[in-house]
Amino acid sequence: MSQIPLLSILIFLPIIGILFMLLIRNNSDQSSNNLKLTALWISFINFIISLYLLFSFNQNDPDFQFVEQYFWIENGITYHLGVDGISVLFVVLTTMLVPLCILASYENIKFSIKEYLISFLALETFMIGVFCSLDLVLFYLFFEGGLIPMFLIIGIWGGERRVYSTFKFFLYTLAGSVFMLLAIIYIFIQTGTTDVETLLNYNFTRNEQIILWLAFFASFMVKIPMWPFHTWLPDAHVEAPTAGSVILAGVLLKMAGYGFIRFSIGFFPEASELFAPFIFALSVIAIIVTSLIALVQEDMKKLIAYSSVAHMGFVTLGIFTFTVQGIEGGIIQMISHGIVSAALFLCVGVVYDRLHTRDISRYGGLVNKMPIYAFSFMIFILASLGLPGTSGFVGEFLVLLSIFSINTYFAVFATTGVVLAATYSLWLYRRIIFGALIKDELSEMVDLTRREILIFAPLLILTILIGIFPKPVIDIIEPSTKKIVSQIENKLK
Amino acid sequence: MENFLYLLPEVFLFVVATILLILGLFIKNIRLINNLAIISLLIGLILIINQPYQSIFDNSYVIDEFSTVFKSMILIGSIASLMMFISSKEDLHIDFYEFPILIIFATLGMMVMVSSNDLLSMFIGLELQSLSLYVLAALNRNSLLSSEAGIKYFILGALSSGLLLFGISYIYGFSGNTNFNLIAVNYDTESLGLLLGIVFVSAGLAFKISAVPFHMWTPDVYQGAPTPITGFFALAPKVAAMGLLVRFLLNSFGEIYLDWQQIIFFISIASMAFAAFAAIAQKNIKRLMAYSSIGHIGFALIGVACVSSEGLRSLVIYLMIYLIMNIAAFSFILSLKRNDAYFENISDMSGMYKNHPFSTILIALMMFSLAGIPPLAGFFGKFYIFVAAIESNMTFLAVIGIIASVISAFYYLRIVKIIYFDEPKDEFDGFSIRSLNILFYTSSFLIIAFFIYPAPVISVAEYAVRSFF
Numbered sequence: 001m002s003q004i005p006l007l008s009i010l011i012f013l014p015i016i017g018i019l020f021m022l023l024i025r026n027n028s029d030q031s032s033n034n035l036k037l038t039a040l041w042i043s044f045i046n047f048i049i050s051l052y053l054l055f056s057f058n059q060n061d062p063d064f065q066f067v068e069q070y071f072w073i074e075n076g077i078t079y080h081l082g083v084d085g086i087s088v089l090f091v092v093l094t095t096m097l098v099p100l101c102i103l104a105s106y107e108n109i110k111f112s113i114k115e116y117l118i119s120f121l122a123l124e125t126f127m128i129g130v131f132c133s134l135d136l137v138l139f140y141l142f143f144e145g146g147l148i149p150m151f152l153i154i155g156i157w158g159g160e161r162r163v164y165s166t167f168k169f170f171l172y173t174l175a176g177s178v179f180m181l182l183a184i185i186y187i188f189i190q191t192g193t194t195d196v197e198t199l200l201n202y203n204f205t206r207n208e209q210i211i212l213w214l215a216f217f218a219s220f221m222v223k224i225p226m227w228p229f230h231t232w233l234p235d236a237h238v239e240a241p242t243a244g245s246v247i248l249a250g251v252l253l254k255m256a257g258y259g260f261i262r263f264s265i266g267f268f269p270e271a272s273e274l275f276a277p278f279i280f281a282l283s284v285i286a287i288i289v290t291s292l293i294a295l296v297q298e299d300m301k302k303l304i305a306y307s308s309v310a311h312m313g314f315v316t317l318g319i320f321t322f323t324v325q326g327i328e329g330g331i332i333q334m335i336s337h338g339i340v341s342a343a344l345f346l347c348v349g350v351v352y353d354r355l356h357t358r359d360i361s362r363y364g365g366l367v368n369k370m371p372i373y374a375f376s377f378m379i380f381i382l383a384s385l386g387l388p389g390t391s392g393f394v395g396e397f398l399v400l401l402s403i404f405s406i407n408t409y410f411a412v413f414a415t416t417g418v419v420l421a422a423t424y425s426l427w428l429y430r431r432i433i434f435g436a437l438i439k440d441e442l443s444e445m446v447d448l449t450r451r452e453i454l455i456f457a458p459l460l461i462l463t464i465l466i467g468i469f470p471k472p473v474i475d476i477i478e479p480s481t482k483k484i485v486s487q488i489e490n491k492l493k
Numbered sequence: 494m495e496n497f498l499y500l501l502p503e504v505f506l507f508v509v510a511t512i513l514l515i516l517g518l519f520i521k522n523i524r525l526i527n528n529l530a531i532i533s534l535l536i537g538l539i540l541i542i543n544q545p546y547q548s549i550f551d552n553s554y555v556i557d558e559f560s561t562v563f564k565s566m567i568l569i570g571s572i573a574s575l576m577m578f579i580s581s582k583e584d585l586h587i588d589f590y591e592f593p594i595l596i597i598f599a600t601l602g603m604m605v606m607v608s609s610n611d612l613l614s615m616f617i618g619l620e621l622q623s624l625s626l627y628v629l630a631a632l633n634r635n636s637l638l639s640s641e642a643g644i645k646y647f648i649l650g651a652l653s654s655g656l657l658l659f660g661i662s663y664i665y666g667f668s669g670n671t672n673f674n675l676i677a678v679n680y681d682t683e684s685l686g687l688l689l690g691i692v693f694v695s696a697g698l699a700f701k702i703s704a705v706p707f708h709m710w711t712p713d714v715y716q717g718a719p720t721p722i723t724g725f726f727a728l729a730p731k732v733a734a735m736g737l738l739v740r741f742l743l744n745s746f747g748e749i750y751l752d753w754q755q756i757i758f759f760i761s762i763a764s765m766a767f768a769a770f771a772a773i774a775q776k777n778i779k780r781l782m783a784y785s786s787i788g789h790i791g792f793a794l795i796g797v798a799c800v801s802s803e804g805l806r807s808l809v810i811y812l813m814i815y816l817i818m819n820i821a822a823f824s825f826i827l828s829l830k831r832n833d834a835y836f837e838n839i840s841d842m843s844g845m846y847k848n849h850p851f852s853t854i855l856i857a858l859m860m861f862s863l864a865g866i867p868p869l870a871g872f873f874g875k876f877y878i879f880v881a882a883i884e885s886n887m888t889f890l891a892v893i894g895i896i897a898s899v900i901s902a903f904y905y906l907r908i909v910k911i912i913y914f915d916e917p918k919d920e921f922d923g924f925s926i927r928s929l930n931i932l933f934y935t936s937s938f939l940i941i942a943f944f945i946y947p948a949p950v951i952s953v954a955e956y957a958v959r960s961f962f
Contacts (some may be wrong), residue, residue: 141867
């Protein structure tokens with residue numbers, strides 16, 4: 001393999017972009033345009049690099065690739081990066097969404113555009129770092145570091161109740177994560193290393209596993225989020241600016257799902273097996289309860305936020321089946337949700353930019369004025385409810401298949417979630433798009449601009465592509481998933 | 494006589510301070526005297542680093558790895574506060590040439606404190622430091638708050654010195670020695686009087702590091718004293734008293750650590766928990782920093798409570814990072830100036846980022862660092878403290894610590910909220926003074942860039958620990 005430190009470049013290119021942007025004064029339209037272009041180009045170049053990463057990724061190798069390891073803090077805590085089939089797709093998802101977010105913020109961020117873009121690029125660094133790091137301390141650093149830019153993004157450019165939401169978001173996540181920090185320290189003292197590759201082959205005793213698993217769970221449960229600790233998510237989504245919601249739903253939630261796969265079941269298989277029914281129960285409750293809550297929402301963003309919680313319920317269901325199908329299903333569900341929910345939030349952003357309300361009842365009959373918008377919104381709604389032929393179907397189907405083989409009851413209850421998803425999604429769509437255009441204020445609505453079409457096009461193509469032909473995606477995920485499952489089976493014997 | 498050769502830095506600083514005192518009578522140029530003081534402290538720093546290790550005066554004064562590292566930290570703190578002084582002396586009405594001289598004397602006292610290995614030299618160092626600090630706190634004679642701070646600090650400080658002396662007399666009475674190492678050899682483990690002595694001396698020292706329940710003076714003195722002096726209080730004396738506490742406890746009572754561990758254990762928990770809640774309601778930034786420093790001292794004390802090399806290492810790392818963060822914080826507080834008047838109300842900072850976007854980013858990051866959010870320096874301080882706590886089977890202390898750090902994140906975030914989310918007020922003319930900017934930008938850079946290469950700090954800490962373990 002080439003010796004170029006590809007992952008480090010991916011992680012630190014946005015930081016270099018920030019340094020550039022600090023040099024640009026923000027005092028005129030011209031200069032704020034320059035800032036936007038710089039940020040856009042930096043994130044786009046990062047996307048190209050990540051595509052190069054994806055294409056030079058060896059699909060048949062289940063191990064970590066593009067590995068970099070340098071001395072960092074002390075023996076046992078190193079700067080160790082690498083990607084395998086599970087994480088490489090998340091890296092690409094992140095680098096893809098960030099330029100789209102910057103593009104989506106081109107016009108609706110009215111002030112302090114420089115700080116906004118800097119926060120976004122810093123967030124990109126942290127998000128890519130989470131998926132690449134193979135050292136627990138490094139992982140924690142990136143995992144928690146992402147809170148700082150997100151706190152600012154919601155708090156400065158958010159809606160009316162932004163301060164409440166951003167504090168809730170920050171303190172919830174921090175309170176969950178500090179227990180993971182203690183667990184990481186315990187692991188470090190017990191084993192003398194925080195290297196993920198080494199730890200995957202280490203056997204913790206049963207009691208250790210239970211306590212450590214719970215500590216990691218506390219962090220990921222809040223972040224993913226699982227019922228009953230999901231309440232920060234709707235608040236954060238509602239108040240965040242459009243691009244903030246996109247990143248929150250598209251990538252930040254996936255960090256926790258990734259953490260479950262890599263750490264919870266990888267390090268602590270016995271404890272995971274022990275707690276699996278507990279997770280199933282929480283997931284099923286989350287799927288049904290949050291779907292029901294989503295039904296009665298009057299706010300579009302809230303509705304999609306609750307649907308996110310339900311979708312993440314499928315992810316945790318799949319992961320804790322410990323089957324190749326289930327974990328693959330969980331990963332594909334996450335990728336698909338990363339694309340689809342991001343797109344849905346962008347859809348909300350489009351009408352919000354025009355009418356400045358997210359109230360569903362203020363809309364109706366938009367198809368008359370915005371046919372292209374209606375079409376793309378439909379595709380994403382259908383993908384969100386898991387219609388065959390869209391990316392949402394593949395993940396949900398694999399998850400339900402695997403959970404069916406483990407426990408029929410959970411499968412039955414989880415499947416009702418699919419029906420409920422159809423209900424609230426289609427009802428949302430009907431209320432916004434269909435019907436006669438009777439409300440006066442809607443008569444001025446214009447269809448998607450070229451910039452907006454440019455944002456939606458890649459998401460639309462990917463949604464349908466993964467739905468019809470998921471094989472390339474599964475090919476990437478499969479070897480690493482198989483390796484994880486066989487490792488778990490070996491440890492459980 | 495040759496003992497004095499080993500005392501070169503101390504003697505040098507003493508001579509310089511005396512010369513400056515005389516010089517000050519004839520030259521009215523305070524800036525010159527201040528610069529001379531800074532230069533001589535820098536020379537002192539070099540002398541300290543090159544000081545040969547030796548224990549002198551019948552082993553009552555020790556120069557070793559530990560004292561060298563602590564003295565360096567103290568001198569850096571003193572230099573920082575002299576730089577803060579020169580930028581603000583006219584506006585704060587502390588235009589006295591005695592300021593740099595008193596700082597040097599206090600520094601000298603602190604150097605004696607961290608090197609002393611004997612109850613008597615310890616007391617001498619402590620008093621030299623305290624007397625200089627009492628005067629400094631009341632330096633602004635015309636301000637009621639400053640005078641009140643000085644009196645309050647003096648009375649409570651005298652009380653704590655009394656407690657300390659009382660404890661010293663008990664220890665001397667029951668062990669027959671004043672030398673730390675000889676106390677360790679001669680004590681009677683069953684003796685209740687000795688325990689009483691440890692309690693009283695620890696209480697006296699806990700007052701100096703402002704640990705709960707001996708913290709009452711801190712918020713008032715922090716608020717009342719002129720800001721450069723508050724900065725000095727937050728930086729050097731805490732480090733010195735902590736070093737003294739460690740040497741006193743480990744050298745003389747290292748064998749019976751189970752007896753005093755629970756004292757440290759308690760004041761550590763009390764400080765962390767109390768500060769986390771008390772700081773939430775503060776409206777004045779200096780009072781807030783007072784509670785913040787109480788909380789930080791609580792965290793640092795976890796490192797002492799561990800009684801292990803990891804514990805001590807984490808203490809040193811924590812203090813170094815604490816020093817850097819406080820230099821940043823106080824140089825920022827001194828920049829809060831509107832229409833040539835300083836303001837200290839937190840709410841007056843609202844919307845600062847509109848006018849000072851770049852500096853505000855750094856301040857926000859500094860607050861996140863104080864709250865211990867990765868990847869900033871503050872996180873690593875806490876990380877090592879928790880490593881030490883869990884390694885010594887004190888998981889309980891670590892759990893209390895993380896809960897306290899989550900609660901205290903709230904009040905640091907409140908400042909970020911005010912400077913970023915609230916509506917902007919009038920522009921203020923901060924960040925225009927060179928000496929402050931040097932301090933602010935250097936320390937901010939260190940806070941942000943620490944994670945890239947933390948190894949040097951950790952190896953310095955490991956080096957300091959060698960004196961004990």
